[in-house]
Structures are given as structure tokens and as C-alpha cells.
Amino acid sequence: MTRRRLPEWLVLLLPAIIVIAAVVLIPLLFSLYSSFTPYKLTRPSTLWKWVGTYNYEKILSDAKFWAAFGRTVLFLTIVLNLELLLGLGIALMMNKVTWGQRTLRTILMFPMMFSPILVGFQFKFIFNDNIGLVNNVLQSMGFNAALPWLVDGKLAMFSIMFAEIWMSTSVFAILILAGLFAMPRDPLEAAKVDGCTPWQSFRHITLPFLMPFIYIAMTIRSLDVARAYDIVQIMTGGGPARRTELLWTLMSRTGYVDARMGLANAMGYVSIILSILFTVYFFRKLSAARAELGMAG
């Protein structure tokens, strides 16, 4: 009699399959399943109660969820655009620096080296309405008002965006700088001879060349910002009264504070759509920009 043997290809793939299953597949299926149950962390037995699409229906009709969703999209849009503009500006200036550029490049990355939690604490202090740096400066300049930076809804969003931008603009700056380094000099000289002013050279030659780099930075940062949690949690905790609630603070509150993990997982699946949409959008733009330049793919 012959022993049953697994086919060779399966044996060879098995280690990878096991790792992927343990790390990705099982948690994914488990969370997907639990989003169809009223799973509460405090009552594990609820995991076995199937409620169908109840959680999803609840989310889709929940004004708080949609407010957080909208706020996240707004947050993403403003932060990404400002980071792009600032990063582009910094990169263009850095590209002109001839002495000490390496050192500058390293310094540029400092904000990225800090833990976002610490950045959150730092800005929470800076924007504190009693003892914070900003209000102190304002008052010593003669403004007799203590602005409620982290209490007023709009100001609090501004403060969080400020912290986020401070921390991550260098991602754009560095990627765009890499693009500027890779850029051939000849077309710029040809443009000069063809009659371009410096602005026209930038607009018609440099910028199209940088677009692929910009879209790569956009993709990376959109995924990053869409899951913004730590800075927000530290600075405002999504409050006051949910006025700075983003998707992930809402989800963590639902899952861990209210212990309604089933509902939180359902929120996760809905909000992942957001990330996927942004990624697909920027990737489309990226390949279009690369095709423009005659690069493959």
C-alpha cells in the first residue's frame, strides 16, 4: 500500500499558508464573523448569537458614525493638501541648498522619529488654554483672551491637524526631494532656452515630472491619516462632546469602552471602504502620471 502524500507544491507553500492564515486570514474572518453578532467583550457567549446585518443597518442609520466618517474625510483632505503644499515648498527650497544639505535632510526627518503619542502630549500642552504656550504668547502680545484651543470644536480640529501636519509633512518633502534629485536637468535647460520663466518651467516641466512621486506620498499618507487615532486620542479623546471624533476614535470607544466589539468590527469594515477608495484613486492617478512620462506601468 502507498502512503498518501501531499503534492509537492502544497508542501512547499505550506509554511507561507500557515503564517498568512495565522496572522491575517483567521483574524480577518473572525472579525468579519463577529460583525454579524452582538459580540460584547464582557459577555463572550454573545459571540454565538447571529444577528445578520443588524450591526450594519444600525451603523448606516447612525448620525454619529456618519459625522465621524465625514469628519475623517474632511481631516484627510485638508491635511493631505496642506502637507503636499508645505512638503513641495520645503523640497524645492532644500533642492537649492548647496551646503549642508545632508544634515538638513536628517533634521527634516526628526518629527517622524517621535512617537505620535508623544507628539500628541506635546501639542496638548502647547494648545492648553490655561498653561499652554500658544495662549501665553498671545497674552504677552496683548491679546486678552484665552482661546479654548482644545475645547472649541473648530479650534480643536485645527490643533489636531496642526500636530498631524507638523509630524508628517516631511514624508512629502522627502519623497518630492527624491523626485527632484532624479529629475534630468536637460529638459529644464531646454525649457529655459525655449523661453520659459522660472514659474513656467516649474509648472510645465518640473511638476509633471514630480506627479508620480506626489501620488506615492499621497497613497502612503492617505492610509496613514485615515487610521489617525493616537494624536487625536491624546489631545482631545475625540471630544469635547464628540466634536473631534474620527472613525478610529469612535471605533475604539465602541469596541473597548462600550465593549461592543461586534458593532465596532462592523464599523471597521465600512470604514475600510474609505481607505480602499483613496488608495485606488491615488494608484489610478499614479499610473496615469507615469504613463504621461512614458514610464512602464
Next chain:
Amino acid sequence: MTEVTLSNVVKKYGALQAVHGIDLDIQDGEFVVLVGPSGCGKSTTLRMIAGLEDISGGEVSIGGRVVNDLPPRERNISMVFQNYALYPHMTVRENLGFSLKIAKRPGAEITEAVNEAAQILGLDELMDRKPAALSGGQRQRVAMGRAIVRHPDVFLFDEPLSNLDAKLRTQMRVEIKKLHQKVESTIIYVTHDQIEAMTLADRIVLMRDGHIVQVGTPLELFNAPVDTFVATFIGSPPMNLVDGVVEDGQIVLDGGVTLPVPTTAGRLSEGQAIKFGFRADNLMPAGHAVDEDGAVYELDLAVTLTEPLGTETLLFTNMAGVEVQGKMFNPRPVRPGEKMNFRLMLDKCHVFDAQSGHAIRR
């Protein structure tokens, strides 16, 4: 009328001086080639004319107007670059029309100018392609087309053919010459290739180490080089140079051969160390020469190596201990080591001062 005048033009990079006070007058419609080995300052000079490099000293004027402080866009020049420098994100049509679009010319005029340039250079079928989809020769044609749409006062070419393969280079050389006949603009062309310089130029400017060594028509440089550098740079194969001294009104080469002084040579002093120069075309075996008139010196030499080229064969041999090259027309096969009776056309030989390298000519 667009003459280009350089007077005492200097380029310094910090302590390093790349161009040492160049004077040059270029006539309207003239095709001038700046040629020289790499690092001789020819490209730098061209880029100063274009406005892509600052001028450290002296004056450049185009059409009588000093342009030292004008940006390139105000000089009304076009330039063709070695690496084509096409705009990668634009089609051929957009590349050609870009300068006119920037100048805010009306659309109909742009279309007309672009179509005209495309027709001159045979680009009609490539108009909607991006540069990445073009071959090297096609890219170079687009670069030239981009230069001509604007009808500039002066065309500048910076080694435009160096990135092409040999066959294409010959082809494009002809096209550039045709283009010049058609547009009749002033052209300043930089190359390190003496054949390009010879074939294209109305006048050649030969440069070395930031100085102009000689300016003249191709034949002037070929027939009357001012020094050994010009003699060996222009012409292929390079001129043969053999060391010798002047003794009793004759030239004694170091290896012991004694020759009469060529009729072209100027005053030589007794005992003067010289270099005796002659081209391969002036050392030919008896019966295989083009022209045996004039003073001829006969000598027997053993052929060490042959390079058949079809209509002629290059013969390598030793003369006074120095390897020299001769030529044989209507060639027949020659064995290495075979002794042949060579004829040296004395009227076409050159004498240079050994120390300074300068030609000694009547």
C-alpha cells in the same frame, strides 16, 4: 543680421578657470564648429552663449546686442542638447509647439509652424507619440524640430550626435547640413569629433585647455595646422610626427634618415630641434600614389601591418624608429614584413619647432 561676437570671454569656477579670454567673430548665416578634446571649454563657451552659464568676464553679443545679463529666453536662440532634452510628458507635437505656446502665439500659427518643422524633418507620422516611444535618431530629429519652429537668430548644437550609433550619426550629419542650407541661420555647433567638424563647418574653432588654438576653414586647418596639436587632432589618421634636427641645411631624423627641407618650411636655424610632420596621404608606395608631381623623396620601408579600407589601404611602417602610417591607393595585398619603395611628397610635409610645437612655415 545676427552676428555673434565673443570678446575676451572668461569662465571661472571658483579658482578653476575653464575658458581663458576667448575672442571670436561669427558671421551671419555662418556654420561654426567648436571642436576640441573633452574639457577644452567648448561646451562651456556654447552654454555661455546660450545663457545657461554665467559669464565671468568679457562680453558676448548676439546681433550687436550685449547679452551677458539676459536670460536665455531673451536671446532668441535655440539649442539642441546631447541628450535630446525632450519633454517626456509631451507628445512630439506638443514638444515642437511648446516654445510657441509659452510665447502665447495664436493656435493657427503654432499648428502651421509645427507642421512645417515636422515636414522638414520627416516627423509627420510620429506627431502623437511620446519621446519614450521614439528611437535615438527620431528623438534627435524632434530636438532639432523644436529648435527650428521658433525661427531663432542662432542655433546652438551641443554634441547632438554623440549618443547615436555610427551609421545614424553619418546620416544625421547630412541632415544637419541640409537643414543649414534650408534655414540659413547662424549655427554654432560643439563636438569632440573632428570628422563632424570637418564635414559640417564653414569655419572650425579648435580649442584646447580653454584657449582657441586655431580658427579657419576645414581645409586651412587640415593643410596648414599652426602646431602639432592641430596637426594630430584634425585628420584621420592623425599626422605622423618624427623627431629630428636641422644639420647642414638638411633635416636629420633621429633614426638616421636624412631629408631635404620641404619647400613649405620657413627659416630654420642650424641645430634646431624639430618635429617633421606628414600625413599618411603623402607617404605612398611607388605605383600606388595619387599624384607624384613635385619634390619626392624615395625610401624603402618594411610594412609591419595593413588596414584595408577598400579604395585604399593603410600601411603601418617604421621610419627612423617611429611608427608611421602611409597609404596605398588601388591596393594590392601586402604581406607583413614586405619591403616597399615609398615616396614622400616633400611639398606637403610640415616642420614644427620641437619645443613649442609651433609650425615653421613660409
